[in-house]
Amino acid sequence: MQVMTAPMAGVTDYSFRKILYEFSPDIIFTEMVDVNALKYNNHRTLDEILRRAGNEAVQIFGNKNDDFLQAVKILINKGFGHIDINLGCPMKKIVRAGKGSALLLEYEFVKNLTADIKKEYGSDITLSIKIRTGYKNFSNPEYYVNLAEEYDLYQICIHGRTQEQMYSGYADWNIIKEMKQKYKNVTIIGNGDLTNLQEIKEKTELAKPDGIMLARGLLGNPWLIKAAKDYFNTGESVEYEVSREEIKNTLIKHINYCIEDKGEIRANLDMRKHIFWYLKNLENIEKIKNDIIKIKTIRDVLKYIVDNI
Ligand SMILES: Cc1cc2nc3c(=O)[nH]c(=O)nc-3n(C[C@H](O)[C@H](O)[C@H](O)COP(=O)(O)O)c2cc1C
Incomplete structure (x- = not known):
């Protein structure tokens, strides 16, 4: 398949x-x-x-x-x-x-x-x-x-x-x-x-x-x-448990790829939706989401994710 x-x-x-x-x-x-x-x-x-x-x-x-x-x-x-x-x-x-x-x-x-x-x-x-x-x-x-x-x-x-x-x-x-x-x-x-x-x-x-x-x-x-x-x-369906650490690392990598590719201004626009998609399944995420919404630059969002997730 x-x-x-x-x-x-x-x-x-x-x-x-x-x-x-x-x-x-x-x-x-x-x-x-x-x-x-x-x-x-x-x-x-x-x-x-x-x-x-x-x-x-x-x-x-x-x-x-x-x-x-x-x-x-x-x-x-x-x-x-x-x-x-x-x-x-x-x-x-x-x-x-x-x-x-x-x-x-x-x-x-x-x-x-x-x-x-x-x-x-x-x-x-x-x-x-x-x-x-x-x-x-x-x-x-x-x-x-x-x-x-x-x-x-x-x-x-x-x-x-x-x-x-x-x-x-x-x-x-x-x-x-x-x-x-x-x-x-x-x-x-x-x-x-x-x-x-x-x-x-x-x-x-x-x-x-x-x-x-x-x-x-x-x-x-x-x-x-x-x-x-x-x-x-x-043939076995084992729902894969993704750890918070894996999500965090993949998200950081994804943001960095996007910055390298499109520059910080475009990455700031294009990555917002992805960030919330990655975070949607984590627990106690409301405060983090609200904080991220208020952060203006993608560099600061990245720093926030490194420090808080
Ligand atoms: C944001 C978004 C963009 C899409 N863009 C395309 C596209 O460029 N070409 C295409 O054939 N389908 C596009 N699709 C449709 C998807 O390829 C897929 O057929 C559709 O989402 C159904 O699968 P799903 O129910 O698992 O999401 C898009 C879907 C979404 C959500």
């Missing part, structure tokens, strides 16, 4: 990916990358989102065939070997532009795009897609599983939610189960609600996918990768 980490815009940046690599998942995805930004050589996209902590798979989104093809070429030249097409982003701004999950309705477009990328670059990269189970009057994930089979895609990741659900409600793992039962030769990765080992166990036992993609379960908890891998390797 493959264990991979999801693309998460604004979250799986270089510094978090460096942390994730320390837990050795099978695949780590970048944040989604706009094919247009690649085309216009947008500085932030190229230098920041695509900075490599290892052998990341890059996820791209867009709405024009040529732009996708050009982006794939640029990424190949930059040495990336696994490219994933985003057919799932539910955000209004993206969907209104006909990108992300809006592409689920564009059967022909996606089919032609897949065919073109495979034809042009099939020997240079592995290609995969990530879908949701529905968008507007699209409710036919099978079309894309079938496409994955037809074009011999490396994998298809099914997030068991519709676009309308955004990030709430339950992910429907019965759809993932049905698809896996029907398409034995397609590598199907299940995604959605894998927030702890119990969920991972139940959902994989139900659907028997070829792999899982962890997403929000990783926020403040990269140890979930290890728990999942240990479970799949041994």
Whole structure:
């Protein structure tokens, strides 16, 4: 069973990916990358989102065939070997532009795009897609599983939610189960609600996918990768007890990675959410949280964490 980490815009940046690599998942995805930004050589996209902590798979989104093809070429030249097409982003701004999950309705477009990328670059990269189970009057994930089979895609990741659900409600793992039962030769990765080992166990036992993609379960908890891998390797589900010391050390490391990568001002903005995610499971954390909120610079936050956690 493959264990991979999801693309998460604004979250799986270089510094978090460096942390994730320390837990050795099978695949780590970048944040989604706009094919247009690649085309216009947008500085932030190229230098920041695509900075490599290892052998990341890059996820791209867009709405024009040529732009996708050009982006794939640029990424190949930059040495990336696994490219994933985003057919799932539910955000209004993206969907209104006909990108992300809006592409689920564009059967022909996606089919032609897949065919073109495979034809042009099939020997240079592995290609995969990530879908949701529905968008507007699209409710036919099978079309894309079938496409994955037809074009011999490396994998298809099914997030068991519709676009309308955004990030709430339950992910429907019965759809993932049905698809896996029907398409034995397609590598199907299940995604959605894998927030702890119990969920991972139940959902994989139900659907028997070829792999899982962890997403929000990783926020403040990269140890979930290890728990999942240990479970799949041994068959025993032992919830991994993470000590306060481990959380503290990982958090300090993560902050330092982010400062090195983005500088103190950006790190101060970008790390706040991560800090609270790491701290959420510790006991007696209210005072610490309130103190951190009042501290202005990331250096002082770091010092506070060293001294108080
Ligand atoms: C903050 C955030 C950013 C995300 N960004 C992306 C993205 O760039 N590309 C993508 O395919 N999915 C993205 N997702 C969706 C996740 O990859 C995943 O499919 C979703 O969170 C469901 O898994 P979960 O219920 O375990 O969190 C994002 C999710 C979150 C919470």
